[in-house]
Amino acid sequence: MPIRFTPLDPTGADRDALITFMTSQTFPFHVRTNPTATQIADAIDDGAYADEDHASFWIDSDEDGRLGFFRLGWVQEAYYREGWPTDDGRLRASVAYSILRRDWRDGTVTPVVWDLPTQG
Known part of the structure; x- marks a missing residue:
């Protein structure tokens, strides 16, 4: 199709x-x-x-x-642990995606980081 x-x-x-x-x-x-x-x-x-x-x-x-x-064009930018309220009032984990204007303009592709960052 x-x-x-x-x-x-x-x-x-x-x-x-x-x-x-x-x-x-x-x-x-x-x-x-x-x-x-x-x-x-x-x-x-x-x-x-x-x-x-x-x-x-x-x-x-x-x-x-x-x-x-x-x-189009979103890149993972943040992790939110119990940071997003839902319609029923509960908090959920979420991931935020965005793109920088210059990356869009210049065609820069930023890889998605699939693993959570570790604390040192």
């Missing part, structure tokens, strides 16, 4: 579709497993899906239509 990546315009033409997609799915491995329309709209307005440092894309298929979306 061939797929294509279509630039997503979250603050314009794709805003409603993104909100609908994000609120009609369950994300069991995310901090917010069932985000609300208000939470997604606020995230869009805060630049979470597109700003000078972020770009998002739809994943589309001619056979199956819209499959999902993704953001």
Whole structure:
């Protein structure tokens, strides 16, 4: 099945579709497993899906239509032990990913560190 990546315009033409997609799915491995329309709209307005440092894309298929979306270029930056609150109030471990603007611009690839750092 061939797929294509279509630039997503979250603050314009794709805003409603993104909100609908994000609120009609369950994300069991995310901090917010069932985000609300208000939470997604606020995230869009805060630049979470597109700003000078972020770009998002739809994943589309001619056979199956819209499959999902993704953001490019993240590198593991941090481990959080019991640092992320969930909707039910419990704290969970999490991993943060990001990319430096210069790495994006220059095409620099930083390897992911899979092992937890050890204390000396």
